[in-house]
Amino acid sequence: MDVGSASEWVDVLCASVREQAEQRHGHAMVLKEHAAEGVNEARAYVDAVLGLQVWAHGVYRQVTAAPHADVGADDHN
Numbered sequence: 001m002d003v004g005s006a007s008e009w010v011d012v013l014c015a016s017v018r019e020q021a022e023q024r025h026g027h028a029m030v031l032k033e034h035a036a037e038g039v040n041e042a043r044a045y046v047d048a049v050l051g052l053q054v055w056a057h058g059v060y061r062q063v064t065a066a067p068h069a070d071v072g073a074d075d076h077n
Helices: 007-032 039-064
Strands: none
Touching (some): 007 039
16 A cells, blocks of 8 residues: 555545444344344343444454554453
8 A cells, every 4th residue: 555645544444334334234234123032132132232332342443442552342441
């Protein structure tokens, strides 16, 4: 990639985040349709939604972190 412009970096990163967010959200919505069918189905839906939220929070933390910051999953700041 050309390091002279942030535009290409932004396009690649945004496309990757969008793809992952749509995939994870879509999976959760499919599970939501079956969540009322039983405990296992409800758990699968809750797990998918929680997974999406945790993933999104991690992405947000990485995006807003200082350069070279070690933003690990165990760090709850």
